[in-house]
Amino acid sequence: MTEDTSHHHPEPTGQTPPLSxxxxxxxxxxxxxxxxxxxxxxxxxxxxxxxxxxxxxxxxxxxxxxxxxxxxxxxxxxxxxxxxxxxxxxxxxxxxxxxxxxxxxTMPPKPAQASGQPASSVRARAMDDFEDFGGRLDPRMTFDNFVVEKPNEFAHAVALKTAMSENPQFNPLFLYGGVGLGKTHLMHAIATHIRENFAHRRVIYMTAEAFMHHFVKAIRHQDTMQFKERFRSVDVLMVDDVQFIGGKDSTQEEFFHTFNALVNDNKQIIISADKSPTDLKGVEERLRSRLNWGMVANINPTTFELRLGIIESRNEAEGIGLSHQVMEFLAHKITSNVRELEGALNRIVANKMINGDPITIDSVRVILADVLRASNRQVSMGEIKREVARHYNIRLEEMHSKRRSRNIVLPRQVAMFLAKNLTSNSYPEIGQHFGGRDHTTVMHAVNKVESMMNEDATMAEDIAMLRSLLHASNQP
Incomplete structure (x- = not known):
């Protein structure tokens, strides 16, 4: 019988077919x-x-x-x-x-966007618009390297949710907090995430001063229609430091109408400022009301844990070589804001690159002598207790008393919280300054105030104001 070979497969060639x-x-x-x-x-x-x-x-x-x-x-x-x-x-x-x-x-290429255009051309067009008219993003400011702790976890959560949603979840999203606490970092992180994951969306990020500059320029060149079209055709408008349009009536008028047009068209607006919408000075009531429409998220002043987390993150990411003792020293000593802390780390890294010397607490004291002098000038335990007692209208001696009525306990807890975050004293040392209280009492007070700040915007603003007063009263 003749063998039927009609269904035989070809012999293997020994070559692996290329991967798709x-x-x-x-x-x-x-x-x-x-x-x-x-x-x-x-x-x-x-x-x-x-x-x-x-x-x-x-x-x-x-x-x-x-x-x-x-x-x-x-x-x-x-x-x-x-x-x-x-x-x-x-x-x-x-x-x-x-x-x-x-x-x-990047290879392999990503699939084309829903618009039908290649991802690369859509991304290039969005980037061109962004660079030509808006501000440039700092590639270092992403969600991945934003250190999250209690003072900023709510603001981080709503910022991330906004960035991940193609349709507005909170409109507007309003981020506020003091200088150097991370507002701009979150703004850049949102813009970067949208640009990388929703490349077909047109994003404009700029400061309020830049918005005003473009508006004034459009008036001067009698080109306000193009200005309006440019801003009102975006998918996401991000304006940083909006407090700077306070008192600028014409700019506020244009921003008000731009705001309304974008919200009515279901476009995302993200704003940052140093104060809550209600407290913005020189801003018209109707605009402040609209800024309160969506989600308002406060970034609270840094805690020791947050500062330590930021230092640890950079130390690991950049291989700086800081010991735990040096990191704790920096977290205790540089308390004003994240920006100053980052600047101190930059100086330490630069000094190590130039001299190659190991980084110790003693060498840090030399490198950061001026920063640490200013930090040491900023606040003392006595000043904290006096300022808090004045703010809550209680007698200074109540800070040390055994009384446990709420109108006494809360100011005492606030003073302990500020002492932990503005001085290098340990929990037991702080307890000694408040009538010899146990370190667990101080820990409870710190945790209690942190929790209240996250839940109550008024408490967060009180703490921010007290910190500002303490820093201001101790400037040279």
Whole structure:
């Protein structure tokens, strides 16, 4: 009998068929997920999350990093783990190479957006509009490196929800807080997230002063119609430091009409200021009322835990080499705001790069002598107690008394909270300044005030005002 060969498959050639883009993308995602479990969230966010899969060339994997620091760090510390994880996907892999590339080099390509245009062209158009008319984003200000603690967790949560929603959830979103507490960081993080995940949406981010500048320029050139069209055709309008339009009647009038037009068209508005809408000076009542329409989120002054978290995050991300004792020292000593703390860290890093000396508490005292002198001048335990007693209209001696009526206990707790956040005293040391109270009493007071600040905007504003008064009264 003759063998029927009509249904036989061709002999294998020994060559592996090339992987599709979908297969490469899925494999890379599985590698990333496993590394997140292996490395932990912090290291994964800083070094793995933003790597770009460029190509698989035979037994080699080419990945891209967006900075020279990331290229160096990943090449030096993580290529072995990357190679081991890639081998689980494709056993032939024996090499992983990290290259320094720009964001646009990302491979495999993302699918086209709903508009039908390629993702790259949509993103380029949105970026062009953003750079031409709005302010530039700081790539360092993202949600990934925003350190979250009790003073800012609510503001962070609503900012993230707003950024992740293609349709407005809170309109407007109004973020407010003192200087250097993270308002601008959250604004940039929202804009960056929208641009990267909803590239077809047109975003304009600018300061209130820039808005006023463009408006005045449009009037001067008799081009107000183009100004109106430009602002009213965006999907997301973000205005930072809106308090600066206080007293500028014409600018407020135009902003009022722009606000109404965008809200009526279901477009997102995000605003920041140093005060709540109700307390903005020189701003018309009708505009303040509209700013209160949506979600108002306060960013409270920093706590010791938040400052320590910020220092720890940068220390790990940049490999600064700070000991825990040095980090605690900085968190205790630099209490005014995040911006000053970041500046102090920058000086320490620069000094280490130039001199190469180890970073100790003694060397930090020398590097930051002027900052620490100012910090030491800022506040004392006695000044805290006097200012709080004056604010709540109680006698100073009540701070040390055994009385437990609410009108005495609350001011005492507030003073303990401020002492913990504005001085370097430990819990037991603070207790000694308040009638020899136990350290657990001080801890309870600090936690109680933090909780009240998160739940009660009036309490948060009282604490912010007391801090401002204490800082102002101790300036040289």
């Amino acid at each position: 883009i979908d297969q490469l993308t899925a494999g890379w995602e599985r590698v990333r997920d496993r590394l997140r479990t292996d490395l932990g969230d912090n290291a994964w966010r800083h070094w793995i999350k933003n790597l770009q899969f460029i190509e698989k060339a035979g037994a080699s994997i080419i990945l891209g990093a967006e900075s020279k620091l990331a290229t160096s760090r990943v090449s030096g510390q993580y290529t072995d783990r990357l190679r081991a994880n890639f081998k689980l996907e494709w056993p032939e892999v024996d090499n992983v190479e990290i290259r320094h590339v720009h964001r646009t080099a």
